[in-house]
Amino acid sequence: MATASAQIKVNRSDLDQTCVNAIRVLTIDAVQKANSGHCGLPMGMAPVAYLLYTRFMRHNPKNPKWFGRDRFVLSAGHGSMLLYSLLYLTGYDIALDDIKQFRQLGSKTPGHPEYWCVPGVETTTGPLGQGVGNAVGMAMAAKHLEARFERDKSGLFDHRIFGICSDGDLMEGVASEAASIAGHLGLGNIVLLYDDNHVTIDGHTELSFDEDVVKRFDAYKWHTQDVADANDLEALSKAIENGIAETSRPSLIRVHSIIGYGSPHKQGTSAAHSNPLGVEEVKLTKEFYKYPTEPPFFVPDDALAHFRECVERGEEMESAWSTKFETYAKKNSVLAGEFQAVLAKELPNGWDAELPVFTPKDSLATRVSASQAEAAIAKKVWFLFGGSADLNESTFTDIKDGGDFERGQFDGRNPHFGIREHGMCSILNGLALHGGFIPYGSSFLCFTDYARGAIRLAALMELQVVFVFTHDSIGVGEDGPTHEPIEQLASLRAIPHLTVFRPGDANEAVEAWRTVMTHTQGPVLLALSRQKVPTLDRTKMAPASGARRGGYVISETQGRPADIILLGSGSELSLVVDAKAKLEDKGKSVRVVSMPSENIFEQQDQAYRDSVLPPAIRRRLAVEAGATMSWYRWVGLDGDIIGMTTYGASGKSEEVMKHFGFTVDNVVERALKLLAR
Structure with missing residues (x-):
């Protein structure tokens, strides 16, 4: 031409x-x-x-x-x-x-x-x-x-x-x-x-x-x-x-x-x-x-x-390569099938068959329950590949029996990124761009600040990358404010095409990993707790599968419309669940909404969003141990938020949470004040 x-x-x-x-x-x-x-x-x-x-x-x-x-x-x-x-x-x-x-x-x-x-x-x-x-x-x-x-x-x-x-x-x-x-x-x-x-x-x-x-x-x-x-x-x-x-x-x-x-x-x-x-x-x-x-x-x-x-x-090079592959496939049909499936991002049959189901007797940090879900998937999906920024003893993301990815051992599934959060996340993007992987990397949520450029580019390119960030709040406790994220959740939620998922209990953590594996258009960031959280009794509440829609009604007073909606995510979800019972004792009708992913919830149609947060119920109280900005959309002008406006503190996790007002009694008190307006 x-x-x-x-x-x-x-x-x-x-x-x-x-x-x-x-x-x-x-x-x-x-x-x-x-x-x-x-x-x-x-x-x-x-x-x-x-x-x-x-x-x-x-x-x-x-x-x-x-x-x-x-x-x-x-x-x-x-x-x-x-x-x-x-x-x-x-x-x-x-x-x-x-x-x-x-x-x-x-x-x-x-x-x-x-x-x-x-x-x-x-x-x-x-x-x-x-x-x-x-x-x-x-x-x-x-x-x-x-x-x-x-x-x-x-x-x-x-x-x-x-x-x-x-x-x-x-x-x-x-x-x-x-x-x-x-x-x-x-x-x-x-x-x-x-x-x-x-x-x-x-x-x-x-x-x-x-x-x-x-x-x-x-x-x-x-x-x-x-x-x-x-x-x-x-x-x-x-x-x-x-x-x-x-x-x-x-x-x-x-x-x-x-x-x-x-x-x-x-x-x-x-x-x-x-x-x-x-x-x-x-x-x-x-x-x-x-x-x-x-x-x-x-x-x-x-x-x-x-x-x-x-x-x-x-064209000649590709044709020669294709001819070679045909010969290879005849000799190695199973391997060739696996290779073609992974390039097509096809999950194997039964990939989620062994995902755990937790009961109220299981009180686990979501970093632990998410780790168990990841392990069940990794047994079935070999192209789940990743590691941590020298924090696996805290993030629990290594693949058991996966072997180390090291010089001369490139068949291993556990690369060691070292203390390099930014490099790790940029490398994850390269793995995803190359094709053949669902790559993941883990560190502490506070350290997303080190890696923000790479996380943003993963979102801009809509890559299927998994960012697993634990120690997601002031619940970190003794490590103190340098390790306790405050503004990170709100700022990460503001990144277009990045799905932030903060599960409220062990079964929502399982749903978080289910989301990871099926969400192909854009990265997912899991924000997981260091401290243990109660596993909610799903025989008395909505199933955790509702988490797949980002927000859902987990429990509500039967027989009459709600006077107030309590919203929570992560480790604070159990606070609003327990506060509901105390408010009912005081004659109030309460709806509890779990909001593990604001990003997914905002993608639902208006009819669904209104079914979870009816416009007529204007008294709404959100509870999350982080900056409050992202919650104003959901609580409105007549609502309230229990969140963080300062940095955290060093101390026992439960004492730090209590010091900053993350208790059932404070949720009840703030809800009553809201209803009295």
Whole structure:
């Protein structure tokens, strides 16, 4: 396929150089037309990206989700035009008109790469460092699947992860966390190319960053190389070949580039980082490339034809892979069936057959009851895969007999993330993006603050990731206010597409895990108690299955309409259940609503929500040991909330709860005051 002005010829001595410059020209024209964007990185790193897509990566533009493909992660997402140019040029489902609509509302080419927007974009990047964590997660996924399914050296599961990162990526702590664990694990299927251009928005990197990155990665146990000139295609090719050949360690290739390469007045400066070049500078830059200055968005016929060879080559690669898989499936039919089922996210028959049922004699912390539910599922669903941020003795999320995922033991189901909450959650996103897993990670709820960037991106991409966060309130007790979450529940509930589930007793914890396994559009965060909570008597109350709708009537006074609705979640649910009995002794009619997930409840239709919270019953009291903001929607102007407006305290759990008013007597007192208004 040719451009509208394909008959124009370019003076050139080398087709490779013309193709590299095609990437650069599309970038500067798109940024100039949008009057917004980052052209500097694509101009500097175009040779690297060109080589990856045309010589080294296994990919099929006509089937971007082919399992056997190599994955490419542009961690430096601000350089998105580098990726969009490549996707267009190599034949993915992106047109030249899409390039022309860069950064425009509703376009397929938003300012940063969006996973859901364009085929061929493997992950949403933008917040720097996240792509490094995603790449590590993808590499872990590939290694685990290879360890589980590889037979007879088929080569079906040996795909690689390539990435480009920037100075800014490697300043971010999440990248350091992820790189550290990648080196520890010896993930030899990652090749990360570091754009060392010495420039950030504020100026030269020496303003804030003068470490020797290569020595740092040497200390992480990575294989490291240095390429002195990003325009040296021969040196780049040799380094990439070496990186691919190194299979026992992840590889970092430092590439010395010039940001905004080719711009006579802006290259090598922060002026080339995140602004259009300007009309005159665009003209001068194209002249430097020996490219026509008009029309914009011009790509020569022979350059486009060379790029489009990726289509035929990709189809041949996929066809060869499929033929291999057919042979593999004949010899290993059971394994092949498992593999295909997991890629389709098919839960095995009877996956929930052994979920526990708890009785009132079971007084358990929800972290314990949830752990038992997870264990029952993990026995049936092998692609449930995850670990903790060095807190398994508190979160209880390891898979019994699952084995450790460690260097040389990639068949294990229990990765150890270490004390790296942010890196852990970013890696979980990579596992989910790769496919073949329902990944989970665990820590304390207070430490979601460390991991918020990755949690938000999981929600933005609507990934099926499970975040298991225990120690969910001031009920933590002795550890004190540094470990007692206050504002976290409300702020997490505010994240679109993130489902927060705070079960009120052991059976609701089971329903939480049932939700996890069947909720495929977006992550689920389980907020679980450290302290024991009563298991409610379901013979006298609604079954816990009502929790699947987010909120439900668990108990109410029979024979007359309710005077007041008491709402609770988590460990405070039992308080409102017990308060109901005392209020009834005082002649009040009470409805108790369990609200384990406000996010799920708000997705129910209005008729159901009104059946649980009838508009006519305006006296409502919510009880939760956290910040109160999210509850105002449900209690209204005539309601009240018992919550937290300060930080917690250190002491025995029951004493701390009592100190802050989380007692049955206080619930009764506040309810009576509300009714007396």
